[in-house]
Amino acid sequence: MNEELIIAGFGGQGVLSMGMTLAYAGMVEDKQVAWIPSYGPEMRGGTANCTVIVSDTRVSSPIISSYDTAIVLNQPSLEKFESRVKPGGTLIYESNNILNPPTRKDINIYAIPATVEANKIGNAKTMNMIILGAFLSKTPLVSVNSIMEGLKKVLPERHHNLLPVNEKALKRGMELLK
Amino acid sequence: MGKKLLMKGNEALAEAAIRAGVKGYFGYPITPQSELLEYMATNLDARGGVFLQAESEVAAINMVYGASGTGTRVMTSTSSPGFSLMQEGISYMACAELPCLLVNVVRGGPGLGTIQPSQGDYFQAVKGGGHGDYKLIVLAPNSVQEMADLVYLGFDLADKYRIPTLILSDGALGQMMESVEFPEYNVEEHLVDHSSWTTIGRENGREQHYITSLHLLSEKMEEINIHLQDKYKIIQKNETRFESIQTEDADILIVAFGLSSRSSQKALELAREQGLKVGMLRPITLFPFPTDEIKHLAQIVKGILVVEMNAGQMVEDVHLSVGNNIPIDFYGRMGGMIPQPDEIVEKIKDLSKQVKI
Numbered sequence: 034m035n036e037e038l039i040i041a042g043f044g045g046q047g048v049l050s051m052g053m054t055l056a057y058a059g060m061v062e063d064k065q066v067a068w069i070p071s072y073g074p075e076m077r078g079g080t081a082n083c084t085v086i087v088s089d090t091r092v093s094s095p096i097i098s099s100y101d102t103a104i105v106l107n108q109p110s111l112e113k114f115e116s117r118v119k120p121g122g123t124l125i126y127e128s129n130n131i132l133n134p135p136t137r138k139d140i141n142i143y144a145i146p147a148t149v150e151a152n153k154i155g156n157a158k159t160m161n162m163i164i165l166g167a168f169l170s171k172t173p174l175v176s177v178n179s180i181m182e183g184l185k186k187v188l189p190e191r192h193h194n195l196l197p198v199n200e201k202a203l204k205r206g207m208e209l210l211k
Numbered sequence: 212m213g214k215k216l217l218m219k220g221n222e223a224l225a226e227a228a229i230r231a232g233v234k235g236y237f238g239y240p241i242t243p244q245s246e247l248l249e250y251m252a253t254n255l256d257a258r259g260g261v262f263l264q265a266e267s268e269v270a271a272i273n274m275v276y277g278a279s280g281t282g283t284r285v286m287t288s289t290s291s292p293g294f295s296l297m298q299e300g301i302s303y304m305a306c307a308e309l310p311c312l313l314v315n316v317v318r319g320g321p322g323l324g325t326i327q328p329s330q331g332d333y334f335q336a337v338k339g340g341g342h343g344d345y346k347l348i349v350l351a352p353n354s355v356q357e358m359a360d361l362v363y364l365g366f367d368l369a370d371k372y373r374i375p376t377l378i379l380s381d382g383a384l385g386q387m388m389e390s391v392e393f394p395e396y397n398v399e400e401h402l403v404d405h406s407s408w409t410t411i412g413r414e415n416g417r418e419q420h421y422i423t424s425l426h427l428l429s430e431k432m433e434e435i436n437i438h439l440q441d442k443y444k445i446i447q448k449n450e451t452r453f454e455s456i457q458t459e460d461a462d463i464l465i466v467a468f469g470l471s472s473r474s475s476q477k478a479l480e481l482a483r484e485q486g487l488k489v490g491m492l493r494p495i496t497l498f499p500f501p502t503d504e505i506k507h508l509a510q511i512v513k514g515i516l517v518v519e520m521n522a523g524q525m526v527e528d529v530h531l532s533v534g535n536n537i538p539i540d541f542y543g544r545m546g547g548m549i550p551q552p553d554e555i556v557e558k559i560k561d562l563s564k565q566v567k568i
Contacts, residue, residue: 068387
């Protein structure tokens with residue numbers, strides 16, 4: 034097993050933390066992992082993306098040209114990364130933020146209205162966990178337990194009261210793509 | 212080995228330095244290295260050392276000079292423009308034979324450039340960098356694990372040879388997270404007795420210790436130069452380190468260090484899937500450079516491809532090692548761009564055609 038994915042969106046959407054949570058979860062399950070952000074001068078509002086690799090064997094390169102999965106949370110990211118999904122790969126996008134949907138026919142495409150779902154749960158910031166849940170139901174890379182272990186590391190301790198709502202969001206996302 | 216942790220390269224390097232017994236860290240913030248300084252600011256004082264944010268890189272390197280004169284483990288870290296500012300102090304330390312650990316988390320230049328990763332400081336790192344005839348030991352990690360491992364080695368070599376040792380990293384290795392395990396390392400067992408030269412106060416009328424890089428008599432200065440060159444020869448003989456990957460049956464040899472060796476490793480795997488026999492030689496020490504190993508491999512392979520994140524710097528050292536015996540091709544990206552595996556595969560194919568494989 035070797036999953037190479039890109040997660041991309043606006044800064045503040047939880048792009049980097051989603052990737053980091055997944056990387057932690059992979060490590061909890063004793064897999065080889067790499068997380069590499071596209072870091073830039075931009076902060077909130079600018080574009081942000083990270084590559085995550087979870088593998089049974091040594092990760093050769095954190096720098097990759099094409100991806101098994103792209104998770105995109107805004108229009109500029111879709112335009113940048115749709116063409117870089119491997120044929121037969123997966124593209125998951127946040128359908129409330131993306132007006133012009135992807136058009137490729139040779140990949141699996143899933144639209145997730147994660148912003149609306151997160152608001153239903155009562156915490157808009159769990160949008161990233163809904164998307165992550167949707168991804169995991171199609172590509173069961175790691176268990177929910179491992180994700181929650183990872184989230185404990187990524188969320189500062191003062192926010193650990195938010196772990197249950199994040200778990201709820203994760204499971205809601207999994208249901209959406211069952 | 213200890214527990215597996217997920218850390219940024221910059222943080223792993225800082226943690227390893229504390230575990231290796233660093234007692235003084237002097238630095239000035241600059242992206243993409245700042246997490247290293249921040250980690251030291253948060254942790255070093257509480258764990259028995261001194262963290263000091265200097266007013267500039269020039270001040271920081273001179274603080275390292277002074278503190279190193281006590282024989283304790285000291286370090287600084289910066290990124291490219293900051294490393295240029297430090298060159299005068301580093302030259303002084305090389306001459307005064309003071310051990311220390313330097314870290315350059317390289318970003319794209321020239322000038323203030325970008326904050327994205329680069330290997331454009333290779334020449335500066337391995338050919339001296341400042342004025343005068345001197346060398347640093349230069350270590351090139353290619354993973355978060357090595358960002359930690361080479362710190363221990365760096366301090367040990369610095370102490371053993373009384374020489375500033377440089378870890379040449381880059382912005383991506385500094386910023387990315389991978390799992391890392393910190394090895395067992397007993398600091399006391401690794402410390403070297405420096406009491407024959409340190410300036411920590413004279414006791415019992417012992418002879419005066421005098422640390423300087425100023426020698427006005429040219430005869431004396433030449434003597435010191437000869438001594439330094441002899442030392443570099445010993446280092447060249449004893450401390451060369453590299454990794455060979457699938458070189459046994461290779462037709463094409465990639466030579467790459469640091470982050471570009473990771474892209475190249477992926478390219479190697481992709482090319483092998485297409486039936487091309489590719490191997491890789493990855494220098495871990497850039498000085499001393501693995502000249503003999505490359506020379507040896509050049510007799511086996513049909514062509515060499517050097518991959519770097521610059522306009523072609525290490526490729527000159529490969530040419531010096533191999534001469535004109537076989538074709539040497541180069542692929543590089545500059546200014547913060549990273550060579551992509553599929554781009555490297557294309558270069559491998561071009562070279563394969565050229566040497567008629």
